[in-house]
Amino acid sequence: MTDTIYIGKDVLKELPELLKNRAFSKVVVLVDENTLAQCYPLLKPNLPEHELIQVRSGEENKTLQTCEHIWQRMTEMNLDRWSVLVNLGGGVIGDMGGFCAAVFKRGIYFVQVPTTLLAQVDASVGGKTGLDFHGLKNHIGVYKEPQAVFINPAFLETLSPRQLKSGYAEVIKHWLIADADKFKEQRHVGLFVEEWEDLIRHSVSIKAKVVEADPLEGGYRKVLNFGHTVGHALESYLLEKPERQLLHGEAIAVGMLCEAWLSVKHDLLQQQELDKIETFLISIYEKVQLREEDIQQISLLALQDKKNSSAAINCTLLKGIGQAVYDQPVTVQEIVSSLRYYSLL
């Protein structure tokens, strides 16, 4: 899998070779207003003749309506099955562009050029594509691998500190579920990373190893869901409240705290390990204010998460720092308690 993932500052120079070798009939680049202004200028010199499709940025536009617009434009451009869609952007562009390509005429090619840290270390690996449906995250989608992924750390310079922190949450998650030493080493560095390239490479390799072992999430891949049961529910809940919206990683940071706490309650994690995780995450992420009413509703939303069988909420918990266990049944009431723990931090 990782042989289709290119990482490095000069990586975009490989793109013309790939596009030429595959003899694609047409090249189309999907952008939003931000990546058009800030990232497209870096990409453009490496592309042959191509056309652009532009959509509006933001999770609130990861909808069927936007997909309809993309398909309409693809149809107008007369794209055939040998066309390629280059998705230039964060997770929204990558997930939605991947989905649009995967189902247009039952599948055209696509290439991912992730521009946020989050998309580079998470969405870039594993073939998940999708869109939000009636407020439910990635409710509609398919598994489909891109032709290639080009990860250029230079794009990170276009990010706000808030976006960078959001992506960092998935990096931290990879340490917590798979590499205790790296967590120990990095928790003193905090967010003051000078060289992202190695961290990205390390993170991508952890995710790739997990996904290769279980591509369709039959079991083991669920370890990647650590922080996501509570995190996704929180994110979905606040998606409806524009003034309180969180970035994905901000929600996952809260989710990791809640689920680390649940890991202690389930006798899988020691209290002092939770303390370390707490200290680290709190030093980076701003506190999210939650009222009792919020907590109740978020917990109910967690039940609708797509990884659950209808009977129980299956959660991924930590068995010590650096190891995760999946399919741990957790009750709605326990989710409520974990969110109360968080809101009292």
Added chain:
Amino acid sequence: MTDTIYIGKDVLKELPELLKNRAFSKVVVLVDENTLAQCYPLLKPNLPEHELIQVRSGEENKTLQTCEHIWQRMTEMNLDRWSVLVNLGGGVIGDMGGFCAAVFKRGIYFVQVPTTLLAQVDASVGGKTGLDFHGLKNHIGVYKEPQAVFINPAFLETLSPRQLKSGYAEVIKHWLIADADKFKEQRHVGLFVEEWEDLIRHSVSIKAKVVEADPLEGGYRKVLNFGHTVGHALESYLLEKPERQLLHGEAIAVGMLCEAWLSVKHDLLQQQELDKIETFLISIYEKVQLREEDIQQISLLALQDKKNSSAAINCTLLKGIGQAVYDQPVTVQEIVSSLRYYSLL
């Protein structure tokens, strides 16, 4: 592949066993108003506890809007990844239900129970799912195999003669592309078939053999497109004209005549073979009236067909009765000529 296709009058009795063995968490049946009234009573005694989703019948409802309705109902029913959707109906229900299942939460299970001859011999095999987009047939879709297909010839008794003839076109197509002897034998029978079960089994086995050799339509599978370049374009064109709409097989019958004529022009088929095909098809299918303006527009639509690279119209032609060759480049002008031939028959 054929080991998941069950054919016969008692076939629905196998369904409870399958549903039990796979331990699906929920069973949902997708119907339209016709299959609810005429087919569901036969299916119901063989099902465990289940729920229904109903959509309106007809190709004009094979849209993203209908899919949205289906996903909304699936969400309300709290379906999880271990649920199964049983698609009870013709090609529209099977294609659209298959697509909705394939992308809901990145894929739940589905079972096909085709109730028309067309769906039994064609849509039931090969894993194509999809919907129409802005008048373009199956423009959005994925390849995904169902868990099982249950073909009960008893459902054919619920069909109008017009619907039966529509499905028969795909049966005839299978003979034309793969079995000259069967064509010779059956062209004296015409539509007066007494025992459908064997014909269905024969047709399904031809299609299954082709699909197994080339599941993703990289090449050889395209032989199944005989009649479909012109046929699809004609069908799409008349879809927008409610008073002139054709059933799929009716359009394919026209397409087969046009493309057999093109096969003669390309020195692949002999004139006397074309005569035999003509005589047979004309005895079954009513003439479709086409004006010069219609012919021009249908030919342009053929260019938009998803099997074409943008440069040429790739057509499947007959190399004698019983054998097909794919990727034969044909010009828009040749399509025009073939439709003129048809309209002068």
